[in-house]
Structure formats: structure tokens, C-alpha cells
Amino acid sequence: xxxxxxxxxxxxxxxxxxxxxxxxxxxxxxxxxxxxxxxxxxxxxxxxxxxxxxxxxxxxxxxxxxxxxxxxxxxxxxxxxxxxxxxxxxxxxxxxxxxxxxxxxxxxxxxxxxxxxxxxxxxxxxxxxxxxxxxxxxxxxxxxxxxxxxxxxxxxxxxxxxxxxxxxxxxxxxxxxxxxxxxxxxxxxxxxxxxxxx
Numbered sequence: 001x002x003x004x005x006x007x008x009x010x011x012x013x014x015x016x017x018x019x020x021x022x023x024x025x026x027x028x029x030x031x032x033x034x035x036x037x038x039x040x041x042x043x044x045x046x047x048x049x050x051x052x053x054x055x056x057x058x059x060x061x062x063x064x065x066x067x068x069x070x071x072x073x074x075x076x077x078x079x080x081x082x083x084x085x086x087x088x089x090x091x092x093x094x095x096x097x098x099x100x101x102x103x104x105x106x107x108x109x110x111x112x113x114x115x116x117x118x119x120x121x122x123x124x125x126x127x128x129x130x131x132x133x134x135x136x137x138x139x140x141x142x143x144x145x146x147x148x149x150x151x152x153x154x155x156x157x158x159x160x161x162x163x164x165x166x167x168x169x170x171x172x173x174x175x176x177x178x179x180x181x182x183x184x185x186x187x188x189x190x191x192x193x194x195x196x197x198x
Contacts, residue, residue, distance in 0.1 A: 006061035028057035046078035050111035058115035077156040102135040126182035128173025
């Protein structure tokens with residue numbers, strides 16, 4: 001049985017490939033902005049928003065793919081004031097987000113949901129706490145010179161596996177979760193389902 005990843009995320013594909021998980025990738029084609037606005041209107045927490053988005057992506061691809069296990073994923077960053085950070089719309093927005101996060105701790109929720117035949121059969125939401133050190137304007141500009149536009153698709157404007165690690169003074173949580181996929185619970189379930197050898 002092959003896993004279908006409801007995403008074209010390079011980091012998630014790389015994690016699955018490195019872990020030896022056979023998979024195909026199909027873009028979910030979900031209007032995330034509309035979905036997030038709807039979830040916000042319903043009063044969903046950051047954790048539940050990540051979970052709902054992951055399920056939405058997996059469900060949409062499952063309807064198109066038919067049989068098989070479809071994995072949907074999403075990551076949400078919540079600031080100390082409870083507001084959510086989204087993917088930056090442009091470089092200026094990325095700089096503004098970095099200034100908002102500087103000198104403070106934020107929460108990152110990474111959700112994974114597997115849908116089979118249109119129904120969720122497994123889900124896991126993991127959590128990390130990341131403290132961004134104080135950032136000078138000079139650092140922010142140099143960082144964006146190096147990382148833009150590669151981080152345009154990254155919630156929180158960082159790739160922890162690259163120069164993004166320089167943003168932080170403290171990180172609590174799984175490296176996989178910060179990359180966007182709670183890998184250990186996922187591979188455990190895939191062994192149960194026979195996608196991976198037990």
C-alpha cells in the first residue's frame with residue numbers, strides 16, 4: 001500500500017523519503033485563507049485549526065484518489081497574544097513577521113491526519129515552543145537576503161534545518177514537528193497498517 005501525501009511540500013516529502021516511507025505527492029488545492037477564516041469564525045484554537053486544515057487537505061485528495069491512505073498535514077504558529085502567523089505574502093511581510101516574533105516565545109502546532117476512503121482513520125497533533133532571540137534590523141535584512149524567497153511558503157518565516165536556526169535562543173519540541181510532520185507517531189501507524197515493515 002502506498003501513502004499519498006496531500007501536499008507538494010519539499011520538506012515533508014524529504015522527511016518521508018529519508019525515513020524510507022514510500023509515497024506519492026498530490027497537491028491538495030485547498031483555499032487555505034478561506035478555510036482559516038471559517039475556522040477563526042468558529043473560534044477554533046491554533047491546535048484545532050492545524051488539525052482541521054490537515055483533515056481538509058487529506059479529505060479533498062482522498063475524494064480524488066479513491067482507495068488508499070492519504071496524509072494531510074498543516075502547521076500553525078501562534079504568538080503569545082494568541083494571534084496566528086501565516087505564510088508571508090511578500091518579503092516586507094516576512095520582515096514584519098520576524099519583528100513581531102523577535103524576543104518572544106511562540107507555539108507551533110503540526111498536525112497530520114490520514115484519511116481512507118473519505119474518512120479520517122488516524123490523526124496526531126504535536127506541539128513545539130520556540131523562543132526567538134532579539135533580532136536587529138540588520139540581521140533581519142541579511143537573513144532575508146539569504147533565505148527569501150525560499151521561506152515564502154514557510155509559516156513563521158524559517159527553515160530550522162538551514163539559516164533559520166539562527167533566529168532562536170531556545171527550542172522545545174521534536175525537530176520533525178518543527179519541520180512540519182510528527183514523524184514518530186506517523187511511522188508507528190504506518191507499521192500497523194503494513195505500509196512499513198513492523
